[in-house]
Amino acid sequence: MRNPWATKMEQFTAFTADERTRLDTVLASRQQAFQAQEDIIADGAHSDYCHVLLTGLACRYKILPDGERQIMAFLVPGDLCDAEIFILKKMDHAVGTLTASTTAMIHSSEMKMLLREASPISEALWWGTMTDLGVLRERIIDQGRRDATERLAHLLYEMLVRYRVSGATETNAIDFPITQTDLADATGMTPSHVNRVLQRFREDGLIELRSRTLTIANPARLKSLAQFSAAYLHLDRTEAKDPAVFARAGDLISVP
Amino acid sequence: MRNPWATKMEQFTAFTADERTRLDTVLASRQQAFQAQEDIIADGAHSDYCHVLLTGLACRYKILPDGERQIMAFLVPGDLCDAEIFILKKMDHAVGTLTASTTAMIHSSEMKMLLREASPISEALWWGTMTDLGVLRERIIDQGRRDATERLAHLLYEMLVRYRVSGATETNAIDFPITQTDLADATGMTPSHVNRVLQRFREDGLIELRSRTLTIANPARLKSLAQFSAAYLHLDRTEAKDPAVFARAGDLISVP
DNA sequence: CGTAACTTTGAGACGTATCAATTCTTGTGG
DNA sequence: CCACAAGAATTGATACGTCTCAAAGTTACG
Numbered sequence: 001m002r003n004p005w006a007t008k009m010e011q012f013t014a015f016t017a018d019e020r021t022r023l024d025t026v027l028a029s030r031q032q033a034f035q036a037q038e039d040i041i042a043d044g045a046h047s048d049y050c051h052v053l054l055t056g057l058a059c060r061y062k063i064l065p066d067g068e069r070q071i072m073a074f075l076v077p078g079d080l081c082d083a084e085i086f087i088l089k090k091m092d093h094a095v096g097t098l099t100a101s102t103t104a105m106i107h108s109s110e111m112k113m114l115l116r117e118a119s120p121i122s123e124a125l126w127w128g129t130m131t132d133l134g135v136l137r138e139r140i141i142d143q144g145r146r147d148a149t150e151r152l153a154h155l156l157y158e159m160l161v162r163y164r165v166s167g168a169t170e171t172n173a174i175d176f177p178i179t180q181t182d183l184a185d186a187t188g189m190t191p192s193h194v195n196r197v198l199q200r201f202r203e204d205g206l207i208e209l210r211s212r213t214l215t216i217a218n219p220a221r222l223k224s225l226a227q228f229s230a231a232y233l234h235l236d237r238t239e240a241k242d243p244a245v246f247a248r249a250g251d252l253i254s255v256p
Numbered sequence: 257m258r259n260p261w262a263t264k265m266e267q268f269t270a271f272t273a274d275e276r277t278r279l280d281t282v283l284a285s286r287q288q289a290f291q292a293q294e295d296i297i298a299d300g301a302h303s304d305y306c307h308v309l310l311t312g313l314a315c316r317y318k319i320l321p322d323g324e325r326q327i328m329a330f331l332v333p334g335d336l337c338d339a340e341i342f343i344l345k346k347m348d349h350a351v352g353t354l355t356a357s358t359t360a361m362i363h364s365s366e367m368k369m370l371l372r373e374a375s376p377i378s379e380a381l382w383w384g385t386m387t388d389l390g391v392l393r394e395r396i397i398d399q400g401r402r403d404a405t406e407r408l409a410h411l412l413y414e415m416l417v418r419y420r421v422s423g424a425t426e427t428n429a430i431d432f433p434i435t436q437t438d439l440a441d442a443t444g445m446t447p448s449h450v451n452r453v454l455q456r457f458r459e460d461g462l463i464e465l466r467s468r469t470l471t472i473a474n475p476a477r478l479k480s481l482a483q484f485s486a487a488y489l490h491l492d493r494t495e496a497k498d499p500a501v502f503a504r505a506g507d508l509i510s511v512p
Numbered sequence: 513c514g515t516a517a518c519t520t521t522g523a524g525a526c527g528t529a530t531c532a533a534t535t536c537t538t539g540t541g542g
Numbered sequence: 543c544c545a546c547a548a549g550a551a552t553t554g555a556t557a558c559g560t561c562t563c564a565a566a567g568t569t570a571c572g
Binding site: 436437447448451452454 | 517518519520521
Binding site: 187 | 382
């Protein structure tokens with residue numbers, strides 16, 4: 001079985017064969033399939049299981065009192081959907097799919113065991129949580145101090161990096177089922193304005209985007225336009241140029 | 257010794273006398289004093305110690321390439337400044353003081369021990385981390401889907417709640433050394449505009465703000481203006497109306 | 513008691529929202 | 543395999559929130 005969760009964590013640390021087996025076992029025990037636009041876990045819900053996204057694309061979001069939706073993060077295979085549920089009484093936001101997806105379910109008790117061991121696995125779980133914090137902080141910077149163009153550029157570039165890291169692509173093209181309305185809800189923009197900015201990107205030869213495929217035609221210029229620096233992703237082994245890992249995303253995150 | 261860290265975590269769980277003693281010991285072993293406008297830990301730095309803010313006021317921030325500053329969070333006594341440092345190679349942002357402050361230093365090895373125990377302390381540490389994630393997500397909602405007025409109202413109200421929870425005040429007045437420039441850097445606004453919005457708040461009788469003291473004159477209206485809901489703070493014991501704890505902040509966070 | 517930091521005020525410019533209408537895609541059932 | 547429906551992308555004209563930049567007040571503090 002492909003194990004994107006282990007693959008993701010291996011950005012941070014190397015696992016022994018035993019540890020990989022352990023992670024494979026944990027993921028295999030119980031899985032769940034979702035259609036597009038379905039909640040993996042609803043706002044305010046509780047569950048005894050954490051979900052790891054195995055395939056598909058999901059997002060964290062919240063519906064505000066006035067009906068508007070704010071997307072706080074996109075989730076790609078290997079991401080933990082609701083790590084907090086093992087410790088908190090209920091979710092303070094929802095996680096929903098954008099496309100048909102599958103998840104692996106991990107029981108809270110199993111999760112607590114993994115976290116309490118003095119092992120690379122528990123360290124990798126902490127790393128994942130700390131990285132999530134970094135990603136959220138970067139999004140705050142996006143929305144506080146970058147204009148619409150920079151925000152969108154940053155989001156597109158980050159998605160490419162994360163797809164590369166997760167092994168979902170080896171080129172500069174990614175499957176991109178995210179609609180312009182989704183992008184608007186994630187960046188705090190209007191769908192119309194998202195559209196106009198994307199068109200400018202196309203005119204300027206930065207990207208191609210059609211039929212659910214996004215191609216970053218000029219990664220270097222998009223990166224500098226976005227003021228992108230990969231530090232907040234804490235891809236330690238990639239930065240250290242671990243051969244197996246660096247090959248996947250090194251060209252995108254190199255420090256200028 | 258006053259232990260705001262333990263006080264904060266007791267929002268989530270009750271500690272035995274032994275556990276309180278343990279936390280007191282951890283905090284007492286090594287402390288550090290800072291002046292106003294000084295970095296507790298710099299962007300890109302590494303340290304073998306985590307810092308817990310004991311007194312004063314600090315913020316997480318990042319300086320962008322163009323020199324602008326984005327404040328991502330304010331830290332009050334009891335908050336962990338740099339939990340990530342025990343696992344990550346370096347900080348992806350800085351933590352600096354706004355006023356003269358003191359911190360307690362916790363060695364990485366001690367931190368790892370606390371986290372690995374099957375104890376209320378390790379659960380409370382996870383709770384703190386998960387709550388930080390929630391606060392950051394709320395800030396993303398602020399900046400993505402709320403206008404300047406709502407953003408500022410939300411920030412002021414949240415500060416009042418956090419001061420109450422930490423035991424720093426029992427009224428609707430708090431010490432508020434945060435300048436309008438700081439508020440601008442935190443909310444993604446211009447200092448001029450912060451000023452104009454604050455004046456409106458004063459005219460409308462929502463707040464009083466002078467000589468470093470903020471008084472929320474009309475908490476109920478400010479709360480509804482901000483669309484504030486305390487769910488993201490996960491104050492479990494407060495919601496459960498634990499008498500000792502609920503008394504401190506219950507009136508501010510009650511569900512409408 | 514002077515000076516630096518902070519707050520306040522003003523007028524004009526600009527980015528982005530609004531809202532409505534149109535065109536293009538995509539998936540689906542006949 | 544085509545036609546249609548539903549969703550998604552595109553376009554346009556106007557309105558509004560917030561920024562910009564500059565200058566004048568005010569406050570705090572050594």
